[in-house]
Amino acid sequence: TAGKxxxxxxxxxxxxxxxxxxxxxxxxxxxxxxxxxxxxxxKAAILNEYFAHAYKGKLIIRFDDTNPSKETMEFQDAILxxxxxxxxxxxxxxxxxxYFQEMxxxxxxxxxxxxxxxxxxxxxxxxxxxxxxxxxxxxxxSVEENLRIFIEEMKNGTEYGxxxxxxxxxxxxxxxxxxxxxxxxxxxxxxxxxxxDQWKMYPTYDFxxxxxxxxxxxxxxxxxxEYRDRNAQYDWMLKxxxxxxxxxxxxxxxNFMKTLxxxxxxxxxxxxxxxxxWDDPRFPTVRGVRRRGMxxxxxxxxxxxxxxxxxxxxxxxxxxxxxxxxIIDPVAPRHTAVVDPVEVTLEGEGAPEIPKVELKxxxxxxxxxxxxxxxxxxxxxxxxxxxxxxxxxxxxTLMDWGNIIVTNKNADGSLVAKTNLGGDFKKTKHxxxxxxxxxxxxxxxxxxxxxxxxDKLEDxxxxxxxxxxxxxxxxxxxxxxxxxDMNVGDIIQFERKGYCRLDSKxxxxxxxxxxxxxxxxxVNRY
Ligand code: ATP
Ligand code: MG
Ligand code: MG
Numbered sequence: 227t228a229g230k231x232x233x234x235x236x237x238x239x240x241x242x243x244x245x246x247x248x249x250x251x252x253x254x255x256x257x258x259x260x261x262x263x264x265x266x267x268x269k270a271a272i273l274n275e276y277f278a279h280a281y282k283g284k285l286i287i288r289f290d291d292t293n294p295s296k297e298t299m300e301f302q303d304a305i306l307x308x309x310x311x312x313x314x315x316x317x318x319x320x321x322x323x324x325y326f327q328e329m330x331x332x333x334x335x336x337x338x339x340x341x342x343x344x345x346x347x348x349x350x351x352x353x354x355x356x357x358x359x360x361x362x363x364x365x366x367x368s369v370e371e372n373l374r375i376f377i378e379e380m381k382n383g384t385e386y387g388x389x390x391x392x393x394x395x396x397x398x399x400x401x402x403x404x405x406x407x408x409x410x411x412x413x414x415x416x417x418x419x420x421x422x423d424q425w426k427m428y429p430t431y432d433f434x435x436x437x438x439x440x441x442x443x444x445x446x447x448x449x450x451x452e453y454r455d456r457n458a459q460y461d462w463m464l465k466x467x468x469x470x471x472x473x474x475x476x477x478x479x480x481n482f483m484k485t486l487x488x489x490x491x492x493x494x495x496x497x498x499x500x501x502x503x504w505d506d507p508r509f510p511t512v513r514g515v516r517r518r519g520m521x522x523x524x525x526x527x528x529x530x531x532x533x534x535x536x537x538x539x540x541x542x543x544x545x546x547x548x549x550x551x552x553i554i555d556p557v558a559p560r561h562t563a564v565v566d567p568v569e570v571t572l573e574g575e576g577a578p579e580i581p582k583v584e585l586k587x588x589x590x591x592x593x594x595x596x597x598x599x600x601x602x603x604x605x606x607x608x609x610x611x612x613x614x615x616x617x618x619x620x621x622x623t624l625m626d627w628g629n630i631i632v633t634n635k636n637a638d639g640s641l642v643a644k645t646n647l648g649g650d651f652k653k654t655k656h657x658x659x660x661x662x663x664x665x666x667x668x669x670x671x672x673x674x675x676x677x678x679x680x681d682k683l684e685d686x687x688x689x690x691x692x693x694x695x696x697x698x699x700x701x702x703x704x705x706x707x708x709x710x711d712m713n714v715g716d717i718i719q720f721e722r723k724g725y726c727r728l729d730s731k732x733x734x735x736x737x738x739x740x741x742x743x744x745x746x747x748x749v750n751r752y
Contacts, residue, residue: 243277243446244473251283252445255309255316256290256435259302259419261489262504263512265525265546268312269480272529274448275314286442287316290435291323292428294418302419304504308512312522320442322434323420329429329437330381332467333392333411337372341466342410344375346389356406359399365407380413383426388413394433396462404456408432436460440469451476451536477534482541484676485510491689500677500693507729507741508674508697518674519717519727519743524550540682548746554717554725559588559595562659563671563703563720566610569663572630574645577604581664586626588708598708602627603662607704612658613641621649622656625721629654659721661706668737669705671726674698702737709738717743 243251253274257267278285287309291297306319336342345352345364355362367375372392379387392411400406410433417423429437439447447460457474464471486492487510495501495509505513515525528549581603589595606624616622621631628647635641651657675697683689705720709728712718717727726740 243281243475246277246281246283246446249282250445251278251281252286252443253278253283253448254286254288254439254442254444255314256288256322257305258290258293258296259298259305260293260296261301261492262304263308264487264489264492265482265510265512265515266480266487268512268525269529269532270448270450270477271309271312271314272526273477273534276530277446277448278317283445284317285314286318286320286444287314288320288322288438288442290431291321291418291420292431292434294414294416294428297419299419304513311516312512312525320438321420322429322438323418325434325438325441326421326425326429328441329434332437333376333429333433334373336394336410336466337376337392338369339466340369340395342372342392342394343367344372344380344390345393346386355398356403359406361398362393362407365395365398376411380411380427383413383415387427388415394459394463394466396459402455402458404432404459405462408459432456432459433463436463436472437467437469439472440464440467444472446473446475448475448477450479451538452479476536478536478538480529480532480541481538481682482510482543483681484678485543486678486683486689494690495677500697507672508677517727517729518741519554519725520546520550521553521717524553527553543744544746546746547744550743551725551745554743555719556592557589557595558717558719558725559598559708560590560721561588561598561706561708561718562661563669563705563723564607564609564659564661564666565701565703567607567661567663567704568610568613569640570606570608570613570630570660571640571642572604572606572645573633573642576628576645576647578602579604581662598706600626601662601665601707603664605663606660607663607666608658608660610639612656613639616641616656620656621646621654622658623649623651623654624660625657627660661704665707666704667707667709668732669703669709669740670737671701671703671720671723671740671742672698672729673701673742705738712738 255271255274275285289302343364345362347362375390376392380390391409393407394410396405396407398407410430411427413427415426454476496503501508504511505517507514507518528546581601583599583601585597586600587593588598616632618632618635621629623629629649630643630645632641632643675694677694677697678689678692679694680692712728714728714730719725725743725745727743729741730739732738
């Protein structure tokens with residue numbers, strides 16, 4: 227088994243793949259290029275990669291591109307970029323559309339062997355017959371007639387061809403309804419983003435996946451458990467087509483509270499302007515969560531730690547953000563931001579009249595993070611919220627500087643204090659962050675709420691009835707000068723405020739914009 231090989235990973239996987247041999251395992255991640263990758267896809271991709279590596283095997287990235295109505299080059303490119311971003315490299319990148327000819331030939335073979343038939347029953351009636359276990363009137367068409375319809379009508383996309391589909395002749399009254407003569411080919415005149423108008427009919431998922439898995443040498447096909455009923459159908463296809471058997475191995479879909487993962491619903495939100503785009507920080511896409519401050523390491527650690535559980539669960543976002551916090555906390559530089567600045571004039575020793583710059587560690591416990599400029603001055607600013615609770619006569623601590631004693635609260639809200647920098651910081655009640663009242667930069671912190679209000683939507687509930695009215699919250703502030711040296715994407719902590727990721731630099735009137743990163747503790751937000 228691969229048990230030993232997996233040492234060193236954080237995984238709590240207890241299950242080995244059946245019949246897996248070191249060096250021979252081939253897995254595949256088969257995204258349909260019909261949207262951007264989301265966190266559920268990330269799980270599938272990471273699990274496939276995990277097993278491929280654990281068994282020193284191979285991973286295939288396969289675009290499952292058999293439905294031209296939903297798929298585009300834009301999505302395909304974005305998926306490749308996102309996989310790269312997550313550090314997932316397949317040994318090969320393949321396309322189901324590369325096998326259209328093989329699948330066509332196999333369908334002809336199936337028809338010739340009497341295992342498939344063409345059917346022009348209308349959609350409604352076909353559904354009804356399938357529900358009730360009634361055979362289609364076309365079930366016993368002759369092989370010659372079936373071949374004629376498939377090759378002359380469907381392949382050419384004629385009017386009559388378009389009325390038809392091909393169905394596998396399995397068992398019209400099987401207890402497992404997925405076996406009730408599933409559709410395996412249908413016409414579609416929309417040009418395909420890769421094969422253009424070469425084909426006018428396309429294999430369905432149920433026909434395509436087992437064939438391509440088998441042809442490509444996949445040994446273990448990981449599928450989410452809602453497909454379990456279709457496993458028998460998958461096996462039937464391979465047997466009927468005389469193709470090599472593939473092991474199916476199920477894992478649970480991951481869902482998150484107050485989160486939609488369906489591409490169709492996400493597309494709706496993009497189209498209706500609820501979010502800026504697929505990379506919106508409120509979106510559960512790989513791009514979205516990254517922009518929100520999720521690290522690749524955090525994402526991977528989380529998914530691996532979940533393991534290949536078979537129970538579909540609705541996860542709390544806090545779980546994944548807590549894993550992320552463990553990654554960012556030891557390395558995130560500490561910065562200062564002040565909200566609603568209140569000026570404090572310092573009198574006494576150690577408070578320079580001419581501002582003085584010193585270099586201090588960006589992270590007290592981790593010198594490798596580097597140094598930052600701290601400006602000392604006898605005019606400082608502190609948060610209004612902090613200032614409001616201070617009393618005259620109170621001794622407080624200016625963090626990483628020293629103690630001061632409030633001597634006066636002016637009518638305009640500003641304060642006067644005298645220094646006692648060597649005072650005991652263990653004895654003060656309030657420890658406040660501060661900045662010299664000079665040379666700071668405008669910043670804005672943006673926090674987000676979930677797009678929908680309900681933990682889990684039931685099948686009969688319409689998501690548009692549960693949209694959160696306000697999901698974006700802006701806080702203006704000023705930040706220390708070191709913010710000027712940051713790059714977009716950098717993750718920091720504003721001390722006593724939280725972790726943030728720089729989303730855009732200042733530009734004209736626009737301040738440096740930071741997105742707050744959930745730390746896994748908040749209750750209402752992510
Ligand atoms: P669609 O509903 O449009 O088919 P999909 O989410 O199934 O969308 P695919 O591109 O077909 O998207 O999925 C690629 C792979 O990701 C599949 O193997 C699928 O099982 C897996 N996958 C999709 N959603 C999840 C999820 N929430 N959790 C785990 N795996 C998922
Ligand atoms: Mg799917
Ligand atoms: Mg799909």
